[in-house]
Amino acid sequence: MKIHESMDKVIETDILVVGGAGAASSAAIAARREGAKVVLASKGKLGKSGNSIMAHAAFSMDGKSAYDIYGIKEADPFFTREKLFEKIVKQSYFLSDQNVVEQFIEDSPTVVNEFVEWGRKAGQNFKFTPPCYWETSGRSIGAAIKKSVVDTEGIDIFEDVIIVDILTHNNKVTGAVGIDIHSGDFILFKAKAVILATGGYQPYSLKCTNSDMTGDGMAMAYRAGAKLADMEFLLFIQVALKPQSIKGSILPFMFSYYGFKMDIKDVDGNSILDEIPEEIKSVTDGNGVDKLVQTYYQGQRIFLGKGTPINGLYLDFLKSSKEELENDFNKLIGLFSTWHKHGYYNGDDIGIYKNMAMNDEPIEVSLGNEYSMGGILVDEKMQTDVSGLFAAGEVTSGLSGACRVADALTEMITQGNRAGKSAAEYAKYTKETDINLEQLESIIQRILRFFKNIDGCNVIEVCENIEKAADRGFSYCRTEESLLQSLEEIERIKNEEIPNVFLRNVTSNYNYEWIKAIQAENMILCTEVGIRAALMRKESRGTHIRLDYPTVDNDNWVVRIIACEKSGSMELSTRKPIVTKMQLPKGKEGSIIEYLLKYRPGTGDEGINDMELSI
Amino acid sequence: MKVKIQRFDPFVDKEPYFQSFEVPIPKSERWTVMDILDFIVVNYDSSISYYRHSTCNHGICGQCALKINDKIHLACTSEVRNHDDLYIEPLPNKKIIKDLVTK
Numbered sequence: 141m142k143i144h145e146s147m148d149k150v151i152e153t154d155i156l157v158v159g160g161a162g163a164a165s166s167a168a169i170a171a172r173r174e175g176a177k178v179v180l181a182s183k184g185k186l187g188k189s190g191n192s193i194m195a196h197a198a199f200s201m202d203g204k205s206a207y208d209i210y211g212i213k214e215a216d217p218f219f220t221r222e223k224l225f226e227k228i229v230k231q232s233y234f235l236s237d238q239n240v241v242e243q244f245i246e247d248s249p250t251v252v253n254e255f256v257e258w259g260r261k262a263g264q265n266f267k268f269t270p271p272c273y274w275e276t277s278g279r280s281i282g283a284a285i286k287k288s289v290v291d292t293e294g295i296d297i298f299e300d301v302i303i304v305d306i307l308t309h310n311n312k313v314t315g316a317v318g319i320d321i322h323s324g325d326f327i328l329f330k331a332k333a334v335i336l337a338t339g340g341y342q343p344y345s346l347k348c349t350n351s352d353m354t355g356d357g358m359a360m361a362y363r364a365g366a367k368l369a370d371m372e373f374l375l376f377i378q379v380a381l382k383p384q385s386i387k388g389s390i391l392p393f394m395f396s397y398y399g400f401k402m403d404i405k406d407v408d409g410n411s412i413l414d415e416i417p418e419e420i421k422s423v424t425d426g427n428g429v430d431k432l433v434q435t436y437y438q439g440q441r442i443f444l445g446k447g448t449p450i451n452g453l454y455l456d457f458l459k460s461s462k463e464e465l466e467n468d469f470n471k472l473i474g475l476f477s478t479w480h481k482h483g484y485y486n487g488d489d490i491g492i493y494k495n496m497a498m499n500d501e502p503i504e505v506s507l508g509n510e511y512s513m514g515g516i517l518v519d520e521k522m523q524t525d526v527s528g529l530f531a532a533g534e535v536t537s538g539l540s541g542a543c544r545v546a547d548a549l550t551e552m553i554t555q556g557n558r559a560g561k562s563a564a565e566y567a568k569y570t571k572e573t574d575i576n577l578e579q580l581e582s583i584i585q586r587i588l589r590f591f592k593n594i595d596g597c598n599v600i601e602v603c604e605n606i607e608k609a610a611d612r613g614f615s616y617c618r619t620e621e622s623l624l625q626s627l628e629e630i631e632r633i634k635n636e637e638i639p640n641v642f643l644r645n646v647t648s649n650y651n652y653e654w655i656k657a658i659q660a661e662n663m664i665l666c667t668e669v670g671i672r673a674a675l676m677r678k679e680s681r682g683t684h685i686r687l688d689y690p691t692v693d694n695d696n697w698v699v700r701i702i703a704c705e706k707s708g709s710m711e712l713s714t715r716k717p718i719v720t721k722m723q724l725p726k727g728k729e730g731s732i733i734e735y736l737l738k739y740r741p742g743t744g745d746e747g748i749n750d751m752e753l754s755i
Numbered sequence: 756m757k758v759k760i761q762r763f764d765p766f767v768d769k770e771p772y773f774q775s776f777e778v779p780i781p782k783s784e785r786w787t788v789m790d791i792l793d794f795i796v797v798n799y800d801s802s803i804s805y806y807r808h809s810t811c812n813h814g815i816c817g818q819c820a821l822k823i824n825d826k827i828h829l830a831c832t833s834e835v836r837n838h839d840d841l842y843i844e845p846l847p848n849k850k851i852i853k854d855l856v857t858k
Contacts, residue, residue, distance in 0.1 A: 655808050
């Protein structure tokens with residue numbers, strides 16, 4: 141008996157894992173080990189999609205665990221779990237849910253250790269670097285991910301399948317609907333539990349991320365009745381603008397990370413790096429908080445009109461001697477040849493920038509979107525508000541609050557592992573529930589309606605318009621006026637363009653326009669939540685930088701902004717972050733920079749002594 | 756530059772055919788074949804299909820491999836300034852799903 145005439149295939153399982161990278165693989169394996177039937181559905185190729193492969197990859201455990209438990213003598217045993225906890229919470233601007241941070245810290249050593257093993261089995265080079273992290277390439281991470289799933293018996297893998305909605309009945313998961321992107325076939329997945337491991341949302345035109353990061357999981361969770369939180373916090377990183385062939389590359393970030401003597405200048409030739417107070421260097425450690433500090437100083441300069449016509453700045457190496465430059469480039473090329481073709485970082489030719497550097501030619505760079513701190517609200521078991529719906533990795537919120545300093549790669553595998561265990565336990569005691577046919581019908585109608593128009597908007601252009609709307613006023617620097625402009629644009633696209641989307645491609649086999657339209661609705665939803673939360677938060681905190689409210693207001697705003705659907709409308713509310721060890725602060729700091737100087741890890745009432753991280 | 760792209764929808768067309776476009780790109784801009792395809796779908800014909808829904812654009816995932824002027828290249832790292840015209844076809848010896856998408 142066919143469940144619905146539109147469903148070309150029906151797959152029955154205990155747990156459906158949605159995603160194709162670290163969180164999905166970890167979740168699928170953990171669930172399978174508990175004896176559950178597991179299906180994994182990835183929008184792209186397993187281990188070759190999502191943001192994991194885009195990283196210049198570092199993942200870690202705390203130094204003491206690496207030293208004591210795993211006998212790694214190069215690890216720094218003074219970098220303890222307590223210190224990592226403090227760093228994550230303080231540099232989240234106290235918006236982390238501390239129970240989620242505890243899960244991350246307690247579970248990561250075992251999960252990370254096993255992931256290193258998978259890397260070895262996949263023949264990849266994971267290089268241990270003090271104090272406690274493994275350095276590798278994104279592609280190597282992907283290879284380890286694929287090996288781990290393929291080698292775990294009994295996980296059914298579906299690639300190039302986009303899950304379009306979760307099915308529920310009485311607030312309980314019953315499965316999901318997917319589309320085989322190549323054939324256009326509808327697939328009904330009947331499952332007791334669904335784990336969303338679909339990554340982040342990056343709404344801007346400039347980013348260093350994969351093309352599949354369209355906030356699908358967040359939007360589906362919202363539509364299913366789960367909550368989203370912290371959507372106003374997005375992380376930016378230094379990326380290349382020119383030449384076009386390497387636009388979006390994080391090579392410019394690498395120059396800073398690997399200690400090249402360089403400067404970032406505005407369009408008038410004024411240095412931005414010279415403006416950064418010396419004392420902030422004692423807080424930055426080459427990673428998480430560095431990105432925020434650069435965003436703060438560079439972002440404002442661009443926002444106030446001192447960028448190039450394409451919102452760029454100029455990176456130059458005039459502070460460096462030619463011998464130092466030659467050495468630095470050779471060292472970098474040497475290091476990267478561990479994982480990449482010699483002279484290259486992935487497909488990006490490092491020689492292009494080396495030549496420009498040696499000829500004193502400035503490189504046009506800017507701030508690109510790297511990661512979204514916000515996402516689905518989960519507890520320390522990776523459970524959402526909907527029974528049977530779990531989430532893990534970048535799609536979740538709660539670990540990193542207003543600014544991420546914990547590794548995203550460690551987050552994905554550690555949370556994925558927990559989600560898999562939680563979902564398997566849930567599935568054990570859950571009876572299968574019938575599909576709500578009315579709900580299924582309404583999902584199908586929503587997805588197929590794009591084929592109805594015989595004229596109208598080019599959906600590829602609509603997606604570019606969404607990016608422009610986000611760029612306009614929801615970017616690294618915000619004001620009330622800029623945010624309202626972005627919101628107005630997003631609403632206009634939602635109400636006027638989306639209903640008029642016309643698919644020039646009339647058949648459903650690899651209909652990219654159709655897939656783009658489905659994704660556009662998800663992206664619009666995520667961006668709208670983010671903008672509304674940014675408007676509501678009348679202060680600055682972490683990556684949410686409001687030029688009209690520059691103060692970090694711990695008297696009123698140490699709260700998370702939560703969004704959910706109530707009777708068809710978007711409702712925003714607030715709640716305090718969950719506290720386990722560190723009390724929430726009071727008082728106001730003049731800026732996000734002053735906050736960082738005051739709340740630096742290793743100081744304060746927590747009884748942790750001053751320390752220098754050896755990163 | 757003149758860009759010829761092989762089209763074929765197995766559900767609609769009897770056999771593959773070619774569509775030509777004249778794309779105004781200054782060679783100094785260092786565009787890639789992926790940039791050209793992206794430009795064409797926004798400005799000329801949004802129905803042209805190539806594997807794009809999950810792509811890294813930096814030579815990592817390998818999903819954009821195409822036959823470009825008779826040689827196999829990754830579209831996202833293949834710069835067009837090295838060519839006068841572009842002749843883009845799907846990978847050979849694979850089943851065509853639509854246009855440049857194969858499986």
